[in-house]
Amino acid sequence: MGGGADAAAGEPLPDRPVERADGPPPDAKRLAAEQLYVSFDGRNVLDGCSVDVRAGELHVVLGPSGAGKTTLLRTLNMLEEPGAGRVLFDRADVTWRRRQRGLTGPQKEARARCAMVLQKPVVFRRSVLENAAFGLRVRGVPKAAANERARLALERLGIGHLGGRPAPRLSGGEQQRLAFARATVLDLRFLLLDEFTANLDPPNVLALERAARDFAHSRGGGVLLVTHDLFQARRLADRVSLLAGGAIVESAPRDGFFARPADERTRRFLSGEAPL
Amino acid sequence: MAETVLLDIALLSLLVSGSATALSTAVGVPLGSWLGGREFRGRRVLRALLHALYGLPPVLLGLLLYLMLSRTGPLGALSWLYTPQGMVLAQFLLTLPFVVGLTWNAVGSVDRSVRDTARTLGAEGRQHLWALVREARLGILGAVMVAFGRAISEVGAVILVGGNIQGETEVLTTAIVKETGQGDFAVAVGLGLILLSLSMFVFAALTLVQERER
Numbered sequence: 001m002g003g004g005a006d007a008a009a010g011e012p013l014p015d016r017p018v019e020r021a022d023g024p025p026p027d028a029k030r031l032a033a034e035q036l037y038v039s040f041d042g043r044n045v046l047d048g049c050s051v052d053v054r055a056g057e058l059h060v061v062l063g064p065s066g067a068g069k070t071t072l073l074r075t076l077n078m079l080e081e082p083g084a085g086r087v088l089f090d091r092a093d094v095t096w097r098r099r100q101r102g103l104t105g106p107q108k109e110a111r112a113r114c115a116m117v118l119q120k121p122v123v124f125r126r127s128v129l130e131n132a133a134f135g136l137r138v139r140g141v142p143k144a145a146a147n148e149r150a151r152l153a154l155e156r157l158g159i160g161h162l163g164g165r166p167a168p169r170l171s172g173g174e175q176q177r178l179a180f181a182r183a184t185v186l187d188l189r190f191l192l193l194d195e196f197t198a199n200l201d202p203p204n205v206l207a208l209e210r211a212a213r214d215f216a217h218s219r220g221g222g223v224l225l226v227t228h229d230l231f232q233a234r235r236l237a238d239r240v241s242l243l244a245g246g247a248i249v250e251s252a253p254r255d256g257f258f259a260r261p262a263d264e265r266t267r268r269f270l271s272g273e274a275p276l
Numbered sequence: 277m278a279e280t281v282l283l284d285i286a287l288l289s290l291l292v293s294g295s296a297t298a299l300s301t302a303v304g305v306p307l308g309s310w311l312g313g314r315e316f317r318g319r320r321v322l323r324a325l326l327h328a329l330y331g332l333p334p335v336l337l338g339l340l341l342y343l344m345l346s347r348t349g350p351l352g353a354l355s356w357l358y359t360p361q362g363m364v365l366a367q368f369l370l371t372l373p374f375v376v377g378l379t380w381n382a383v384g385s386v387d388r389s390v391r392d393t394a395r396t397l398g399a400e401g402r403q404h405l406w407a408l409v410r411e412a413r414l415g416i417l418g419a420v421m422v423a424f425g426r427a428i429s430e431v432g433a434v435i436l437v438g439g440n441i442q443g444e445t446e447v448l449t450t451a452i453v454k455e456t457g458q459g460d461f462a463v464a465v466g467l468g469l470i471l472l473s474l475s476m477f478v479f480a481a482l483t484l485v486q487e488r489e490r
């Protein structure tokens with residue numbers, strides 16, 4: 001991870017991303033990456049990446065495979081250590097360091113208020129209901145209350161009738177609905193979604209997209225979705241950014257992003273070519 | 277051989293091996309889980325040492341324990357030589373590396389996405405470790421099965437530490453050795469079949485539990 005720090009200190013920063021105003025007020029609660037550098041095996045996967053998501057918005061970060069999308073979410077969620085740069089939760093620095101013992105107060109708050117749903121559904125080897133109640137139980141919610149909240153969350157995602165089934169035996173779409181319910185049953189402020197509908201059939205995609213939109217627009221949470229799916233970005237996004245070469249090259253409200261892309265790399269990506 | 281004697285021998289076998297397995301499970305599962313849930317310097321060396329203990333000859337362990345438990349040995353004050361307690365100690369030490377090592381492997385093999393998901397949902401420290409243990413429970417049950425199999429079929433350590441005293445420390449494996457030595461092959465084979473049946477019964481029960489959890 002050392003290479004990122006060197007890059008931050010000595011090498012020229014990438015072009016400033018094109019950003020246009022709109023969306024939630026600037027003082028809204030936010031989760032932000034500031035000039036993140038993350039490198040693996042000497043290659044900068046994130047190369048000065050700055051991006052944020054604000055409460056009440058659905059921000060889609062587009063990017064080709066290998067652009068650093070998953071690494072960005074993992075770093076925001078304190079699973080990767082950046083070589084340089086910061087992760088901010090509201091105004092608190094919650095950048096995770098591998099050598100630290102335990103989490104700081106602000107990091108605990110960020111961990112409690114952010115959750116992530118991965119591209120490949122991850123379920124625990126226990127019942128669907130126990131899975132959905134997992135986060136509540138580790139937060140100390142009594143079993144009966146946790147199960148009741150979990151049951152309602154499963155019903156919202158249309159899988160309430162599967163509560164007693166072993167989670168590993170669900171279909172891929174059902175597992176992803178479960179993963180989504182398990183995250184959103186918590187008292188979250190931000191939801192990080194990593195290609196969360198990849199390889200799912202249209203009814204599952206529809207149900208999950210509706211749930212993501214509800215989380216942002218009805219519950220007032222912030223959703224940061226990374227994907228390479230332009231159609232999904234058009235359907236869901238309030239704001240769209242393009243991540244290419246480990247950095248954000250353009251960020252704008254949805255309609256402007258698609259109708260009037262300002263950066264050549266964005267135009268190339270939207271036309272189906274590699275952005276760089 | 278009278279039926280009651282046979283029953284006593286079979287029961288003592290189960291008691292000694294069952295107690296040893298329970299003890300090595302009580303110590304080995306938490307230790308193996310703790311080791312499997314973290315990364316630390318010297319991990320590979322420790323794992324190699326532990327794996328080397330898989331090959332520890334029971335008769336050598338029995339000899340070492342015999343010397344330690346004998347009247348002049350460092351553990352002589354326990355007076356456990358030629359007692360079932362000494363035999364349990366021998367089988368406990370023999371099976372512990374298996375339980376620790378296989379539990380370590382099982383917990384350490386839990387997929388990174390599962391580890392990360394538990395963490396992002398708020399599980400830290402003991403809660404996170406417990407989540408991993410629950411994920412690895414099939415592998416941990418396998419470790420317990422291996423330990424019991426090792427204990428119930430073992431002869432070298434218990435014959436030295438227990439002394440194979442009829443009615444006191446005689447178990448199925450040591451009785452087979454004795455009957456074979458006396459040329460009573462029919463009884464020896466009969467004891468072998470009882471041992472096999474007991475072992476299969478216990479393994480079938482544990483396998484059913486494992487299948488139900490799968």
